[in-house]
Amino acid sequence: MGHEDNSKGGNGGQSSLTKSLLLPGLILLLLLLLAVRRRNRRHVTCDAPGPPAWPLIGSHFHVELPLWRWVEREGKARYGPVIQVRFPDHLAVIVSGYDEIREVFLNESLLGRPQLPWRKQVGGLALSEGKLWRAHRTFSVRALNDFGWGRPACQADVAEESRQIVQEIRDRLPAGPAPQLRSAELDVGELVTQSVSAVISRMIFGCEQVAYDERFYSKLPLMQSIEQENRLSLAQTLMRRLGKLPWPLGPAVRRLLCLGRPEPLVMEALRMCQEQIDKRRRSLRHSQQAGGAALARQCSRDYSDYIEFYLREKTNYFSDDENDSGRRDAAGDAAVDEATGAATAAETAPDDPAAPSMRDGRLAMTIFDLMTGGVDAVANLVRWALLLASLHPEAQRRLREELEAAGGDASYADKDKLPYAEAFLEEVQRFVSLLPEGVVRRAVDSTTIGGYRVPKGARIIPNLYGVHHDPLHFPEPDRFQPDRFLRYGRFQPSRHLLPFSLGKRACPGEALARMEAFTLLTAILRRFSVALPDSEAARLDSLLRGSDGFVRRVVEHRLVFTELPQPPPTPPTPPTQQQQQQQAPQFL
Ligand code: HEM
Numbered sequence: 001m002g003h004e005d006n007s008k009g010g011n012g013g014q015s016s017l018t019k020s021l022l023l024p025g026l027i028l029l030l031l032l033l034l035a036v037r038r039r040n041r042r043h044v045t046c047d048a049p050g051p052p053a054w055p056l057i058g059s060h061f062h063v064e065l066p067l068w069r070w071v072e073r074e075g076k077a078r079y080g081p082v083i084q085v086r087f088p089d090h091l092a093v094i095v096s097g098y099d100e101i102r103e104v105f106l107n108e109s110l111l112g113r114p115q116l117p118w119r120k121q122v123g124g125l126a127l128s129e130g131k132l133w134r135a136h137r138t139f140s141v142r143a144l145n146d147f148g149w150g151r152p153a154c155q156a157d158v159a160e161e162s163r164q165i166v167q168e169i170r171d172r173l174p175a176g177p178a179p180q181l182r183s184a185e186l187d188v189g190e191l192v193t194q195s196v197s198a199v200i201s202r203m204i205f206g207c208e209q210v211a212y213d214e215r216f217y218s219k220l221p222l223m224q225s226i227e228q229e230n231r232l233s234l235a236q237t238l239m240r241r242l243g244k245l246p247w248p249l250g251p252a253v254r255r256l257l258c259l260g261r262p263e264p265l266v267m268e269a270l271r272m273c274q275e276q277i278d279k280r281r282r283s284l285r286h287s288q289q290a291g292g293a294a295l296a297r298q299c300s301r302d303y304s305d306y307i308e309f310y311l312r313e314k315t316n317y318f319s320d321d322e323n324d325s326g327r328r329d330a331a332g333d334a335a336v337d338e339a340t341g342a343a344t345a346a347e348t349a350p351d352d353p354a355a356p357s358m359r360d361g362r363l364a365m366t367i368f369d370l371m372t373g374g375v376d377a378v379a380n381l382v383r384w385a386l387l388l389a390s391l392h393p394e395a396q397r398r399l400r401e402e403l404e405a406a407g408g409d410a411s412y413a414d415k416d417k418l419p420y421a422e423a424f425l426e427e428v429q430r431f432v433s434l435l436p437e438g439v440v441r442r443a444v445d446s447t448t449i450g451g452y453r454v455p456k457g458a459r460i461i462p463n464l465y466g467v468h469h470d471p472l473h474f475p476e477p478d479r480f481q482p483d484r485f486l487r488y489g490r491f492q493p494s495r496h497l498l499p500f501s502l503g504k505r506a507c508p509g510e511a512l513a514r515m516e517a518f519t520l521l522t523a524i525l526r527r528f529s530v531a532l533p534d535s536e537a538a539r540l541d542s543l544l545r546g547s548d549g550f551v552r553r554v555v556e557h558r559l560v561f562t563e564l565p566q567p568p569p570t571p572p573t574p575p576t577q578q579q580q581q582q583q584a585p586q587f588l
Pocket of ligand 1: 127440500509512
């Protein structure tokens with residue numbers, strides 16, 4: 001009995017313990033459920049259709065990368081023009097219809113970009129947001145527009161570059177007996193990239209160009225960060241998610257995985273850029289000491305370069321509290337200071353506008369963005385245009401006839417006389433869609449797209465390839481047909497073609513890109529015919545597929561370049577009266 005009583009007493013003790021724990025447990029659970037409900041109410045969830053999503057791994061196994069290919073192959077037909085895809089560390093919304101993409105580009109709540117922890121506070125153009133982005137954007141667009149980028153003076157620079165590339169190609173052709181046309185199989189990819197990068201580096205750094213260095217152009221932050229983002233493995237996205245956990249776990253994971261610091265390659269690129277900025281600053285100072293005359297002698301152009309503009313105008317554009325929130329990301333700042341050798345604000349004499357400051361680090365980031373944005377896309381546009389010209393001899397013939405009819409050395413200023421050349425390049429942009437997913441945006445506030453709710457923080461991917469290949473707007477979209485951009489013999493652009501996007505975040509380099517691509521392509525095709533050699537024809541499918549990067553790069557290939565009979569050489573255009581009268585600018 002005593003034993004029974006004891007055991008009863010023991011069970012009774014356990015059950016009273018259970019009872020006393022049950023009530024607080026239930027209350028805790030109830031509170032948790034209420035908190036989750038409140039949170040869900042506060043946080044808008046996306047109601048767009050999409051593939052199934054599983055806890056932690058999201059829709060990882062239901063989609064393929066790059067997303068635009070998956071959307072075109074099956075996603076669009078199954079889920080429609082707005083699709084949500086959940087990844088372990090973020091929600092992506094892929095938008096394919098023209099009306100919906102237009103809505104994205106013009107929506108103020110979708111002006112953000114996915115944020116890399118270290119990049120947030122160091123500015124740059126392409127991946128910053130808020131006030132910081134606005135300040136850099138206003139500054140850069142002003143520099144691009146008002147200081148001659150895309151204007152006649154700058155056109156002369158590009159024309160000079162196109163003469164040089166033509167000469168380089170000629171030099172690579174074997175000498176032959178006089179009446180026979182000289183011909184050779186060449187890969188001109190690097191020549192084109194060098195030309196484009198020479199133009200843009202002269203515009204940014206002035207006359208002292210940065211020597212061509214492939215690392216500098218292929219590994220720059222804009223490309224690198226976006227491409228890395230697009231290629232993250234499941235394990236990497238899971239790590240990212242762990243890094244978002246609350247203190248102390250999240251910060252510990254971030255520190256362990258070095259998530260808050262720029263890549264060593266980015267640091268190297270920043271350092272290279274800072275060296276150029278310092279060099280330019282010194283030369284401008286010397287030129288000012290010599291009364292501006294030295295610069296005028298040294299450079300034959302009449303527009304400012306980007307750094308010159310920065311040194312002269314920065315106080316008008318940037319204030320000390322330009323940070324979005326006033327918070328500074330210590331790890332990011334320190335890393336960029338270290339990379340660029342820039343002094344912190346405290347070390348900088350406030351009344352010395354030429355002294356290095358933290359903003360030099362930001363200038364370096366913006367320059368990277370302009371150079372990577374500028375070089376890779378434009379060089380690939382010209383290379384795609386040459387490849388497509390080689391596959392369409394009839395288009396090539398019409399283009400050349402038009403160039404001959406417009407006069408031996410017709411330039412970009414004569415483009416109204418060259419509607420077929422413009423239509424040809426427009427069709428290259430459509431057919432290839434160089435940035436098939438544009439540049440990813442981020443919702444800075446909850447909003448809607450095509451009537452679907454989209455929460456703050458979601459990444460928005462505009463499927464530009466999909467719009468450019470929509471049979472509703474471009475019949476037989478997989479046929480290369482420049483004539484679709486001609487009407488009664490005149491160039492007729494289409495509003496459904498959006499290679500440079502629209503609205504406040506649209507590509508700031510559009511005018512320059514169009515001018516460069518047009519000038520280089522017409523200069524090359526005026527002097528040479530291009531054809532695909534048999535050795536390359538065997539892998540035509542992979543050539544037409546291109547690479548699956550952020551920019552659809554042309555894969556390496558050779559074309560047969562045959563020199564055409566030369567028109568008589570025309571002397572270089574003398575400087576205009578306005579150009580001669582223009583005073584050497586004052587800086588520093
Ligand atoms: C064929 C050539 C080019 C194409 C197809 C292209 C396309 C684009 C697109 C689609 C965007 C994204 C806009 C958005 O999010 O709405 C963009 C942004 C950008 N592009 Fe271009 N681009 C080209 C050439 C250039 C050139 C020559 C430069 C530099 C001079 C440049 C610099 C930039 C920069 C800095 C951004 C980021 C702008 C921002 O976020 O505010 N691009 N480009």
